[in-house]
Amino acid sequence: MSGGSDERIPVGPQHPSLKEPANFMLDVDGEEITGADLTLSYNHRGMEEAAQRKDYLQNIYLLERICGICSHSHTTAYVQAVEELMDVEVPDRAKYIRTLIGELERLHSHLLWLGVGGHEMGFDTLWHYAWRDRELVLDSLEELTGNRVHYAINTLGGVREDVEEDQFPMLRENLEEVKERAAYYAEVVPEEETVLMRCEDVGVISRETASELCAVGPTARASGVPTDVRKEDPYAAYDQLDFDVITHTDGDLLARVIVRLEEIVESCKIVEQVLDDMPEGDITGANRPTHTLSNMVEEGEAISRYEAPRGEDLHYVKSDGTDTPERVKVRAPTMANWPTVVEGLKGSYIADTPMIVAGIDPCISCTARIGVEVTGDAAVSIDGGDRKLSLDDLSDYAKDWYGQEVN
Amino acid sequence: MDADELKAQIEDDIGDLITETRRGRPRRIEVVLEDPDRIVEIMEYLTGEGIKHLSTITGRDDGTDVELLYHMLQYGEEQGDGDLGDANMVTVRTFVPKGTPRIDSITDVVPGAALYEREIIDILGVEFEGHPNPDQLLLPDDWGEDEAPPLLKDEEPDEAEVDD
Amino acid sequence: MSKLIDWARKQSPWVLHMNCGSCNGCDIEIVDALMPRYDIERFGIKQEGTPRHADVLLCTGPVTRQMAPRLERIYEQMPEPRFVIAVGTCACSGGVFHDHYNCLGGIDQVVPVDMYIPGCSANPEAIIDGVVKLLEGEPEEAELGGTEPPTAETEPAVEEPTAGGD
C-alpha cells in the first residue's frame, strides 16, 4: 500500500475531527496522497476474549457496549445467532419490535452522521439542525425502551419489554416531523454551493472497486452495489415488509450523503408499516426463567448477518454445549469499509482526508475489539516527537513542495 | 440459483479439492478444504462463480491447529439490480497446523481480505505468505514480541481473574 | 477582586473532550449537550480543541493501554486551574470492561479526577448537572461515585446563572 513517495506522515490519534482515536499513515507525494494505512489499536478493549469468559446472557450486556450508536445491531445479530443454536421459536411480535427498534436506530445513526459530516465541512448549522431532529428519534427510543443509547431490549428468544398501543401516536407524530425534515435536507443539502465544493467527486469509489474491496452498506450502495442484508437474507420481520434498496452511481461523497438521506425517508416508511400491522401475541418464545436460558444452547456454530446503519454486521458464535460460548467473532461494518477509505484517499487532496474518512461514517469502537491475553506488564512507550501532523497540517507541506516545483 | 443447485455445482466442479459440503440454514453452504495450500485455487474458483464478497475470516485455536473460516457471499449484482433474493453464503473451512502456522494470502484474488488477514496475524500469529503490508493493526504499540499472540490457547490466562 | 475571578471561572468553563477507548455512547451524549435542545453554551460552556485553551477535561471510556500515555500528556498540557470529569460508568470504574486485559479500568487510574458522572451513557442532563455542580464549588463531594445520582427532584441545573442573566 505505501507508494514510492519519500514522505510518510502519521496523522492522529488525538485528532479532533474524529471523535474516536484512529491513526492514519498517509504516503504523500506533494498534494497527492499515494497511499494510506491505519492502526486501530487505540480503541481496542478486548471484547471477544472477554466474551469467552461470560455466559450467553452476560454477553448480550457486553456486546451491546461495542458501539454507542449501533448497539441494537450487535445484540440482535448476536441473539439471532444464539437462537439458531437453541431451537427456540421467536414469536412474530418480538420480531416486529426488534425491527422497530432497529429502524429507529438507523434513523438516529444517519441523522448523527449527517450532522458530523456537516461539522467536518465546517457547516455547523447543518450539524445543529440534524442533531436537533435526532433528539426526536431519541425521545421515541426512550419512550419505548427507557434509555437513549443502550436499549437492552433483546434477550435470548425474544424481547424484554412490550410496546403499548398508546405509545404509537407519539411515535407517529415524531416520525412525521423527521420525515418532513429529511425531505427538506434532501432538497437543500445537495444544492448548497459550499457543500458541493467539498463533496462533489471527492473520494470517488467505482462500482468495481467497491465490490472488489468487499464494501458494505451505504458506502457500497452509493457506488452502485445493491447489497442490503434486509433484502438478501431477511431476518426479524423484514420479509413481511416492503421497502426498496437505495443505490446511487457516482460513488463520491455527495452520493453517500444522498443515499443516507433517502434511507432516512425509507426507514420512516418501514417504521410506519411496523406500527400499522404490529401483530398480537407474547414477546418471548422461551417460556423458561431467564437465568436458565444460557444452558439451553446446544453444541454447534451459527453465523448471523444484520444490516446495521453502516452496513453488514456479521456475528459468528461457536458453542461447545456449556453455558459459555467457545468463540464469538464480531465483524462490524466499519471494518469492511476501511479499505474503501484507503482507496478513496489515493489521488485526492490532503485537505479532504477528514471528509473522506467521515464519508463511510466510521465507527471505530466497532472495529477494534479483538481479544488479547496479557502475561506480563509491558513497558508503556510514549511515542516521541516524530512528525505527527494533524490532517490539514499537510496542505501547508504541499505549498512548500509546490514552491520548489514552480521556480 | 438457489443453495442446493450451488452446492451441487460446487461439488462436481471442485470435488477433488474439498472433503465435504454441508447445508445448514437456508442459503448457508459450508465447504471443508482439506489442503490449506490450495486456498488461492478455491478462491479463484469461487470469485469466478460470482461469489466475490468476503465478509470476514474467523480464526479459532482448537488446541492442535488453527481453524480458519472464510465467509464468502454471492453478490447481489450477479442477480441483476434490485433482485437480491438469494445471496448465498459459502463458508470455506480449513485447518493450519499450529507448529507451522503459514498460509497463502488471498489479497490478489480478493483485495478486501487484506485487513481481515492482518487481524488474524495479530491475534493468532498465523503468517500470511505474500501479504502486501502485514504490520500491526490492532495490538497496542507497546505489545512486546515476547507477549503471546492473543487468542492462542496454550497461554494459560494467569492472573487475569476469571469471573464465575 | 478574587470573588470576581471566581465568578468568571464559574461563568466560562471551557471544555476539552477526550475519548480514551469509549464505546462513543457517552461521547455522543456530551456532544448532545452542545446541541439546540440542551445547549450548554447558555451556561457559558464552550468546547475547545486544544488542551491549552481548556479548563475542564471531559474523559470517557475505560482508558485502553494505548491511550493511557496520551491522556497523561494531554492532562499535563492543560494550564492551571484545571478539572477532570469522568463521564460514564466506564470512565468512573471501567464499567463492563473492568476485567479486560487491555483496559486500565477508569480515568482515576491515570489522572486525578474531580467529578464522577455515572450512567451507562450518562444522559446530557446528568453531564450538565455534573459540570455545573463542579463549578458551583462542591468538589469535596467528589469521592468515587461522585454526587448522588441525578434523581427526579434535583431538576437539571437551569436556574439563572449567578450574575445578571442574559
Place this chain on the structure above:
Amino acid sequence: MSFAMDLVYLLVFPGFLFLSTAGMAVQYVDRKLYAKVQNRVGPPAVQPFADFLKLLSKESIVPEAAERDVFVVAPLFGLAGVLTAILYVPVWGAEAAFAFQGDLVVVLFLLSIPSFALFFGGWHSRNRFSDVGTLRTLTQLFGYEVPFFLACLAPAMAAQSWEISTVMTTLAESPLALVLLLPGFFVGLLSLQAKLERVPFDAPEAESEIVGGALVEYSGRKLALFHMTKDIEFVVGAGFLSALFLGGTAPLYGIAGPVGGFVAFALKVLFVVVLLTVVKAAFARVRIEQSVGVFYKWAVGIAIVQLLIVIAAASAGIGGL
C-alpha cells in the same frame, strides 16, 4: 491642552476603553445571533466579559520550545495596530480624531497588523499545528489583501481624496454614488470575513482540522489579548467599511450633532456585524486553495469592474463625482 485631548481620544473614547466594550458587545451579538440561527439559546450577555476575565486569571504557559520574546510580544503588537486604526475612522462627527490626507492607506496597513501578529506568535510557538495554521493565515492574507485594497480604492477615487473623513462626507451627499459602490462593498465584506478568519474562510483555524491554528500554544493572558484583538478588529473593520461605503456617521451628525453621528455609526457597524454573522451561519468551510481561488477569480474581478464603473461615472459626470 490638545495633548490631553489626544490622550483621551487614544485611551477613552474611540480608544481602548470604548473599543474593548464595543468588541465584547459585538462578540455577544455575533455568538447570540449565530446561536439563534441554529435555534439554540446562546450565551448570556455577560459571557464575553467572563471569558476575558477567566483567561486573565489562568496560568499562561510559554512552551520552552517557543521563542520566548516574540511569543510574548505578538499579542500586544496586534492589539496596538488595531487600536490606532480607529483614530482615523470618523466615529461621531464629520471629522475623525486625527485626519490627514492618506490616512485611508494607513488604516488599511494597520488593519493587517493583527494577521502578522498571529503569524509571528504562531510561528514562534514551535508547534506543528500552529506552523500550518500560521502559514495558512499568510496564504489567505495574500488572497484577500489585493481585492480589499482595490475595493477601498474605488470610493477614494470616487471622492478624489485619500482622507477617510472627506471620502465619507463627499459620498454621503450623493446616495447614487453609494449605490454605484455596492460591488466594492460586497468585496470589502468578503475580505473582512476572511481577514477575521470566519467561516467560510476559516481554514487557518479550522477547529476540526488543525485544532486551533496559530493560537494552539497560547493560553491565559496572551490568549485573552488575541481574542480581544480579533473582536476589536471586527468593530474597526466594520466601522471602516461603513465609513467608506455606507456614509459612516453621515445623515445624523448634521441634525443631531455628535450623539446622532455616533448612533448612525453604531447602527451601521451593527448592520455589518449581523450581515457577516448570517454569512457565517449559512456556509460550510472551503478549503484553503479554494478560498484563495475565490478571491483571485471572483473578488479581484468584481473590484476591477467596480473601478471601471467609478471611472465611467466620473467621466460621464453622473452621481455627483
